[in-house]
Amino acid sequence: MEDEIQPLLNPTTASASPSVATSGASFTALLGLPPNRAVELLHEPTFPSDPALVDRAARFSVFAAAAAASSAPSPEVSPPPPPPETAKKRKDGASTNGKAKVKKGKHAEEDTDGENKLPYVHVRARRGQATDSHSLAERARREKINARMKLLQELVPGCSKISGTALVLDEIINHVQYLQRQVEYLSMRLAAVNPRIDFSGLDTFLSATTMECGRLTIGNAKVGTELDQQQQQPVWSEVGVSDSDQMNSTTNSKRLQIQLQQNQLQQFWHVDFLNTQNHLQPSVWERDTVMGSTAPHVQREEQHSFVGPGAVPLLSFDRVNPVAPPIQSNQQLKMEL
Amino acid sequence: MASVPSSSSSSPSQPKTRKKPGQNSSPAPPPQTKWRTGTQERLYSRRLVDALRATRDRTQVQESVGSRAVKEAADSALALTARGQSRWSRAILFGRNSCRRKLLVKAGGKIRRHRRKQHGVPPVAAEPGVLKEQKVKERLRKLGRLVPGCRKLPAATLLEEAADYVAALELQVRTMRALADALSAATVSAPEEEETAAVDPMAIAEQGS
Numbered sequence: 381m382e383d384e385i386q387p388l389l390n391p392t393t394a395s396a397s398p399s400v401a402t403s404g405a406s407f408t409a410l411l412g413l414p415p416n417r418a419v420e421l422l423h424e425p426t427f428p429s430d431p432a433l434v435d436r437a438a439r440f441s442v443f444a445a446a447a448a449a450s451s452a453p454s455p456e457v458s459p460p461p462p463p464p465e466t467a468k469k470r471k472d473g474a475s476t477n478g479k480a481k482v483k484k485g486k487h488a489e490e491d492t493d494g495e496n497k498l499p500y501v502h503v504r505a506r507r508g509q510a511t512d513s514h515s516l517a518e519r520a521r522r523e524k525i526n527a528r529m530k531l532l533q534e535l536v537p538g539c540s541k542i543s544g545t546a547l548v549l550d551e552i553i554n555h556v557q558y559l560q561r562q563v564e565y566l567s568m569r570l571a572a573v574n575p576r577i578d579f580s581g582l583d584t585f586l587s588a589t590t591m592e593c594g595r596l597t598i599g600n601a602k603v604g605t606e607l608d609q610q611q612q613q614p615v616w617s618e619v620g621v622s623d624s625d626q627m628n629s630t631t632n633s634k635r636l637q638i639q640l641q642q643n644q645l646q647q648f649w650h651v652d653f654l655n656t657q658n659h660l661q662p663s664v665w666e667r668d669t670v671m672g673s674t675a676p677h678v679q680r681e682e683q684h685s686f687v688g689p690g691a692v693p694l695l696s697f698d699r700v701n702p703v704a705p706p707i708q709s710n711q712q713l714k715m716e717l
Numbered sequence: 718m719a720s721v722p723s724s725s726s727s728s729p730s731q732p733k734t735r736k737k738p739g740q741n742s743s744p745a746p747p748p749q750t751k752w753r754t755g756t757q758e759r760l761y762s763r764r765l766v767d768a769l770r771a772t773r774d775r776t777q778v779q780e781s782v783g784s785r786a787v788k789e790a791a792d793s794a795l796a797l798t799a800r801g802q803s804r805w806s807r808a809i810l811f812g813r814n815s816c817r818r819k820l821l822v823k824a825g826g827k828i829r830r831h832r833r834k835q836h837g838v839p840p841v842a843a844e845p846g847v848l849k850e851q852k853v854k855e856r857l858r859k860l861g862r863l864v865p866g867c868r869k870l871p872a873a874t875l876l877e878e879a880a881d882y883v884a885a886l887e888l889q890v891r892t893m894r895a896l897a898d899a900l901s902a903a904t905v906s907a908p909e910e911e912e913t914a915a916v917d918p919m920a921i922a923e924q925g926s
Contacts, residue, residue, distance in 0.1 A: 521873065528876035535749060535883050546849065549856035552879065556863045559886040566893040567788035573900040574773050574787070 748884035757798065762892045764794040789813065795889045803881045804874075808866020 533539040533548055536555045542548050751757070768790035775786075793813050799806035861867045861875050864882045 524873045525876065528873055528880065531747060532876055532880045532883070535880055546852040546856055549853065549860060552883070553856060553860055553863060556860070556879070556883060556886070559883065559890055560863070562890045563791065563886065563893065564784070564788055566890065566897055567791055568784040569897045570769065570791075570893060570900070571784040571787040573897060573904060574769060 748881045752881075752884035752888045757888060758892060761795060761798045761888055762896065764798055765791055765892055765896060768794040791889060791893060795885055799881070799885060803885075804867055804870070804878050805865045805882050806885075812865070 529545065529548065532552055533542075536552050539548050539551045539555075542551055769787065772786050772790045792809055796806035796809035801807050801810060857872055857875060860879055861870060864875070864879050867875055867878050870878065
């Protein structure tokens with residue numbers, strides 16, 4: 381492969397070392413190659429040292445039209461001097477490879493990879509980075525869009541396999557429509573069920589138990605065992621059913637590993653429902669557990685102490701005799717307890 | 718960390734409310750994690766319940782609650798749970814609030830949901846490459862129509878809103894399904910359970926709301 385490239389490169393970059401040349405010192409060399417060769421070159425083992433470059437290379441791997449890359453305006457492309465670092469070189473190689481698709485306009489700016497797999501692409505005269513402000517801005521914009529697209533792709537099931545913006549968007553649109561239809565259907569169901577039920581508190585209990593028993597106990601992670609002894613989180617055991625306690629305990633032990641993100645928030649929630657039963661402790665020392673200490677002592681008392689991480693206003697539950705001022709930091713809580 | 722309980726990353730996501738694009742992306746939590754937390758579920762379910770109850774009370778007792786009202790209540794509850802940090806949530810909340818129809822009627826004339834494609838669909842593509850671009854643009858526009866309040870947004874913002882919206886919708890569907898199942902299960906089961914169970918929680922519910 382290198383042999384092929386050498387003669388092509390020689391007129392342009394005489395001083396270029398073979399390695400440099402192969403890694404794409406000049407796109408003209410690559411243009412001269414048949415497409416598959418160029419792809420091989422692209423996927424050279426030495427090439428993808430930088431994951432970002434690999435990404436780019438992958439994106440530019442649609443090389444079908446490269447065969448038509450007959451016109452190699454070598455005079456146009458000022459053969460860039462061999463860059464000092466390999467990375468830049470390789471990146472250039474990737475991008476020039478990608479660019480060397482069908483039409484090589486004589487544009488200095490690079491076309492961005494936002495337009496996935498466009499058959500025509502502007503050829504970049506520069507190497508590595510686009511110093512043109514337009515192209516920079518464009519590239520930034522494209523990257524932003526691509527990042528969001530990727531996020532969406534992860535969100536929508538089955539989109540990761542699909543390649544191509546249009547198809548992915550299609551999938552996303554379908555998914556959104558599907559979800560909206562589901563909402564309509566469920567609202568119909570709820571409307572049908574609504575009038576017949578008291579549903580003030582019952583459904584809270586029910587939905588809680590059905591959905592979230594495990595999630596509620598997020599704060600308990602560390603002190604799981606002690607949890608079991610107390611009455612746990614009876615967040616949803618407001619009904620006072622013993623089963624719920626047991627259920628909670630089991631789910632607690634199961635879910636101990638759930639990440640403790642919003643600790644305070646959970647306590648807030650727990651407090652809300654702990655009103656009924658008078659054991660508010662769990663929330664309190666949930667917080668402690670999250671903090672990782674002082675859990676044992678805190679258990680019994682402190683029922684109403686911590687109350688509200690300031691989240692109170694949201695649901696305005698006033699029952700929780702707010703002994704504790706809305707504590708934001710863990711230390712404060714510790715001290716208070 | 719959180720003076721606001723609703724989202725897991727409440728403080729970091731607060732900068733979102735200011736419309737600075739620079740600040741927006743960095744502290745914004747990814748929609749999956751933001752909408753999947755247990756807190757969100759509870760929050761939303763609670764709101765949903767309240768909204769449903771309110772809806773039921775609002776409409777006359779004899780007639781059954783319209784499904785559209787339920788849907789609107791659910792959507793409003795969802796938007797409320799989003800705390801107005803996303804465009805679609807604001808659009809929903811303000812849309813309900815001002816009740817667009819009244820405004821339009823006041824303006825005179827009938828309100829026509831103009832679905833007509835004014836531009837038509839320009840099928841002309843200058844080059845094969847442009848065709849794909851047009852397809853993408855078409856899809857983006859369609860997506861903008863689907864997400865409430867996102868009709869004329871640039872692509873990046875639109876995609877962001879769409880991601881948030883999708884995550885929120887999933888939460889909504891999950892919650893509503895659980896609720897509907899619970900309710901229908903409760904209806905089916907013996908009524909005594911409901912009463913005994915409802916007593917205590919009723920207290921909280923009243924105080925909570």
